[in-house]
Amino acid sequence: MSIASEPVVVGAKRNYLQALNEALHEEMESNPDMICLGEDIGLLGGAFGVTEGLLARFGSDRVIDTPISESLIVGAAVGMALEGRTVMVEMQFMDFISCGFDQIVNNLATFHYRSAGEVNMPVVIRGPAGAYGGGALYHSQMNEAWFCHSPGLKVVCPSRPYDAKGLLKAALRDGNPVVFFEIKELYRRRELEEAVPGPDEIVPIGKAAVRREGRDVTLISYGQNIYHCLAAAEKLQSEGIDAEVLDLRTLVPLDEEAIWESLAKTNRVVVVNEAPRTCGFAGEVLARIAEKGFEYLDAPPARVTRLDTPVPWVKPLESYVLPDVEKVAAACRKVCRY
Amino acid sequence: MSSLSATSATPESAEPWGADQSPSRLLAPDDYREILNQLFLARYFDVRLIKEKKRGHLRGTLYSSHNQEAVLVGALFGLEPKDWISPIHRDMPAFFLKDAKRGWRNPERIGMSIQEVCAQIWGKAASPGRARDNWSHIGSRKKRIVHSTSMLASTVPVAAGIAYSERLRGSNAIVLTFNGEGSTARGDFHEGLNFAAVHKLPMVSVIENNMWAYGTPLELGCPTPFVAERAKGYGIPGLVADGQDVFDVYDKVKWCVDYARAGNGPTVVECRTYRAYGHGDHDDDRASKYRSPEEVAEGRRRDPIAICKERLVELGILTRDEADQFQPEGKSASEVRDEDFPPDVVAYVREGVQFAIRSPYPDAEEAAWWVFHEEGEPQP
Helix, strand or coil, rough: CCCCHCCCCCCCEECHHHHHHHHHHHHHCCCCCCCEEEEECCCCCCCCCCCCCCHHHHCCCCCCEECCHHHHHHHHHHHEEEHCCCEEEEECCHHHHHHHHHHHHHCCHHHHHHHCCCCCCEEEEEECCCCCCCCCCCCCCCCCHHHHHCCCCEECHHHHHHHHHHHHHHHHHCCCEEEEEHHHHHCCCHHHHHEEECCCCCCCCCCCEEEEEECCCEEEECHHHHHHHHHHHHHHHHHCEEEEEEEECECCCCCHHHHHHHHHHHEEEEEEEEECCCCHHHHHHHHHHHCEEEEEEEEEEEEEEEECCCCCHHHHHHHHHCCCCCCHHHHHHHHHHC | CCCCCCCCHHHCCCCCCCCCCCCHHCCCCCHHHHHHHHHHHHHHHHHHHHHHHHHHCCCCCCCCCCCCCCHHHHHHHEEECEEEEEECHCCCCHHHHCCHHHHCCCCCCCCCHHHHHHHCCCCCCCCCCCCCCCCCCECCCCCEEEECCCCCCCCCHHHHHHHHHHCCCCCCEEEEEEECCHHHHHHHHHHHHHHHHHCCCCEEEEEEEEECCEEEEEHHHCCCCHHHHHHHCCCEEEEEEECCHHHHHHHHHHHHHHHCCCCCCCCCEEEEEECCCCCHHHCCHHHHHHHHHHHHHHHHCCCCCHHHHHHHCCCCCHHHHHCCCCCCCCCCCCCHHHHCHHHHHHHHHHHHHHHHHHHHCCCHHHHCCCCCCCCCCCCC
C-alpha cells in the first residue's frame, strides 16, 4: 500500500487500514503541532502499514521511530502534550499497551483532572487489537475494559473504514486522551471497502450506529464481533427472528440513548464482546440496562463473551474460547423464546 | 550500611571544567547571599510544616527536605525562567524556589508564590491544582513545573517529551528532573534517559541520593557505589556532587545545564546527601528500626547551611559575626525557633501560611469536574 503517493480521490473506496492512514495524513497536514510516536512507525511505516508514508511526508522530527519503550512513549507523549502538542501514539499491538499502563492510567488519564483543567491532553493511543487470527496470547487481546475503568480516557473501537477514519480524526481533535482500538483482522478486508469521510469530516465520538434494523432482539456489540452479529442476524431471519444490530463505536462515553431507543423497539437484548467475561465491557452494558432499562425488557438479557481464559494459539482452541456466529445465534434464540 | 561519604572520588566526580573555571566563580556577591537566604528559606519552610503537621493542621504525609536543601537550591539557582523542572515528594520548596532569585514576591517570576504552595499544602481552592491531589502533586504549564504522580521516575519520560517538543520549536529551554536514588531503579528512569540520550535532548537528571529509599538502603537498590554510574550505559556524563555543599551542586548542575543548552544532550548529576528524618512523618519513629542513631548523626553532621556560611566567610562576602547572626544549622525541627532565621524568611513563609489558613476549601461538587476537557467547562 502506498497511500501517500496516490492522489486523494474524495469518495474513493478505502479499506479499514487505508482509512486510518488517510486520517493520519490529513491530521498531520492540517495540524503542524501534531507529532507521531511509536515503534517502527517511520522507516517501516508501522508493523501493519497504518503509518505508511508519514515519515517521507512529514519528516523524522514529527514522525518518531522510538525505542521499544512503551512507558517512555506514553510518558513522552504526556510531556509533548504538556508543552502544547497533539500526539498520536501507536502501540504496535494493543497487547503491548500493558507496558505503558502506568503512564496511561495514572499520568495521561488524570492530567486534566489534577491540573484543575489547566492542561489538556490531546493524545491518541491507537493500535491493532483483537483475536480470530491465531495471534495467540500476546497478539490477540481486547483489553479495552482496563481503560474504560480508568476515568479520564475516552475509548473508541470502529468496525468499518468510514468510522475508522472519521473517529480517528475526531479523536485527534478531541482534546482528551483517547484509547483507540483498531481491529487488525479488519484492516485489509476487501468486502468492507467503502467511501470514507473527507478531510473536513469526522464521525463524532460517543455516538452508536444501528447496523441492521430489527424488531425482535437487539444485538449490542463493537469491533470484530459486529460481523458475527450481522451474520447471526441473517441466519436468524430464516428462523423468524428479526434482530437489530447496534454498533457502539465508542465505549466511553457510552451512547445510552441509542440503547434505549433500540430496546424500546425490541425489548430483548444480547451483548456480544470478544473480551473475557468477568468485568468485561459487556457486563457494564448489562449493568446499565438492569439499572435504567429494566422496564424495556421482556426477557432476561444475555451476553456472549470470550471464556475467562487467555486467547490460545491454534484454531480449535482459539475458536473454542471466542464468540462466533453460532454462539451469538444460540443466545438470541434463548432470549427470544423466553 | 550505606556509604555516607559524599565526597568519595570517582572518575565522574572530577570537575569537568578547567582549573578555576567553576560556574560559581561567575556569581555576584548578592547571588551568594541569595543562595544562603534560599537555604534558610527552604529549612524554615520545612520546619514550619513539621510543626503544623504535629499540631494536626495538615492532612496527608509530610516528606521533609531537612538536610537536603542544598540540592534544591543549588540545582535551581542556575536555571533560566523558561526552563522546566519536575520536583518530587521531598522537593516541596522547589515550587517556590524556582526563579526565586528574581525576587521571592515578584509576581512576574516563573515559579509559584508561597501563597500558592501553602494553599496546596493546606488543601485549599487557591492551590494551583485546586487541592485535587496532595502535597507535591502540583504543577503549572505557565510556570513550567511538571505535575508529578506517586509513581516515582514517571516524570523522566515526561521530561524527555517536553525537551523534545521545546527543541523542535527552536527553544533552548532545558528540563531538569529531580529523582531520589531509589527510583533510578525503575524502568521509566531508564527508558526516559535512553530516549533522551538517543536524541541528545536538553535534559538534566538530578538524583537526590539520600541513601535511603523509604526503608531500603542504597546498596539494595543499586549495584554500583554511585548512582551516577548508570549514565555510562547511555554514553552520557554522570557527575557526582557533594549534596551538602550548595556550591558544588550549583557548579555541577550548572555545568550540565549549560551542556544541555549548548545542544550536547542529557546528563546525570548525583547529589549525595542524607535523609534527616523518616521517609515521611509517619515513618519518623519506625525509621530508627532500620537506621542506627550513629548513622543518622553522621549523615546530618555536615549541615548545608553551615557549609554555605563557611564558604561565604572564606570569600569575604560575610563577616564571621554576620554569618553567626542566624543559626538554625544542626538543630532539629523541635529545637529550632523563629529567631534562628532571618526575619524576612519567617515573614515570607508566614504570608503563605496565613493566606492558606484564611482561604476556603474547594466546593465539594468540584470533585466531579475536569475528568474530561469539554467545551464550556469551568475555568480554574
